[in-house]
Amino acid sequence: MKKEVLIAVIAGLILGLVITMGIYTANRSLNQQRAKKLMQNTPPPTMPVVNNKSLNVTSHESFDLVDKSDLTLSGVAWPEAVVALISEADSQIIRADAEGIFVFKTRLIKGFNEIAIIAGDETGTTQTQNLVLTYSTSKIELQSFVFGLITPALAAEEASPAGETVTDKIKERLQDTVSEGLVAIKEEITGKATAPRKKAYLGKISSLDETNQTLTYKEQNFNVNFNEDTVFVKGTNTAIDWEDLEVNNFVIAMGFYHPDTESFTALRVSLIKEPEPPVNQQLVQGRISEVDGQKITLNGKTLTLNKKTVLTISGVDKPGTDDLALGDSLFAIVTLDSNGDIDRVDAVYIIPGKNNPAGLVPTNIDATKSAE
Structure with missing residues (x-):
């Protein structure tokens, strides 16, 4: 009887060990599958993109x-x-x-x-x-x-x-x-590290006395010093005195900037009429989606070339609109009207795409003259 009990106990231990090992193995396999699935669904870490494009x-x-x-x-x-x-x-x-x-x-x-x-x-x-x-x-x-x-x-x-x-x-x-x-x-x-440099600062006078003035131009402030050699003129060459200047007058102060003292001394201060805002010009770029005679469409905008438009196509000696193809990269300087619409096209530069035969010939004939 004792022998049978002993055998039953041993058998129970073996069975329990087998069941335990089975559960452990199953759990381990399940965990490995979960980890593998997680790795597959996790995107690889992206390396930061370093932009070395500067001007x-x-x-x-x-x-x-x-x-x-x-x-x-x-x-x-x-x-x-x-x-x-x-x-x-x-x-x-x-x-x-x-x-x-x-x-x-x-x-x-x-x-x-x-x-x-x-x-x-x-x-x-x-x-x-x-x-x-x-x-x-x-x-x-x-x-x-x-x-x-x-x-x-x-x-x-x-x-x-x-x-x-x-x-x-x-x-x-x-x-x-x-x-x-x-x-x-x-x-x-x-050799300009310490040498005085000719400068001309401009703007509206925001403060003024007999020794200096402060000019403000597009949210920049410039301190302008005077000395006994400073000449004050109105217009082209009408002599005036510093006392004839007033706050909000528009002037151009010409003289020397001294890097060692970070100071600017004017030798000539010209009182001029405040200039009108310049015309609104900007650079537009994109890929050509349509060419119709002198009209080029890109990014939903239509550019109309005229006789004064300077057209340059990389790799083409005497370019014309017949040398353009869909997909070409276009860069254009345009002048906008008061409504923000394109009034005229001043200059166009084309990099031929894969649909343009000019793009199949590697060339750099239009690179800047500095390479010569």
Whole structure:
């Protein structure tokens, strides 16, 4: 009897162990299936996208004062970016070279010029840099005793052209290193780190006394110092005194900015009539969905080209609307009317798509002259 009880106990233990192992195995298998299903349904972690597409005008700074109407404006965007220049006197669209360098040959009107540089590409990425440059033939010079103290630095600034040479040097440096900032490179190759720089600040007078004034322009404030050499004029050349100026007058103050003291001293202050707002121009882009003669449709907008419209098609020497195809990427500078509708098309740049034979031939003949 004891033997039978012992056998029954042992059998019960074995059966219980088997059942326990079965339950454990089943649970483990179920958990593994759940984990596998969870992994399949969980999207892989996405790596953050780093946007290295930037725009830097390197030949000039905003509020620079220049004494020639012809201007070479250069800078760096990203490889083969489409770059537009929009100003009161000019509208251009070009393409940066393989290193992102672009060069514009443009012109300025007398007085101050508001210039917009816009870089974009087929992905829809855009970067914008706005400049205000003043063109004046008025003689703006440092006094001789000061000039003697800063001649080496100033000579270095004047000896460095603002056009192709500077851009070529930037290009050479960019080939050597990508770790240095563009500003540092620019300062090194032009010697402008500490040299006084010709500037022209403009705006409405918000405060005024015999030693200085504060100008406000588009929510920016500029402190302008006077000294015994400061000349005050109305219009082109009618002499006035600082006491003839009033708050809310619109003036252009031309002189020198001193980086070491971060101060600006005006040598000439011109009282002028407040200018009218510039015409509304902008850059539009998209893919061509329809071409009907001189009318091009994209993004629900219709652009009508005229005889004055500058048309550029990458890879085409003498472009016309017959060289366009559906799917081509279009970049256009347009002028808007008071209602915000397109009044005229000033310039058009086309990157041929896969439906355009011009896009099948790799070429860079229309890249900026800086690559030559």
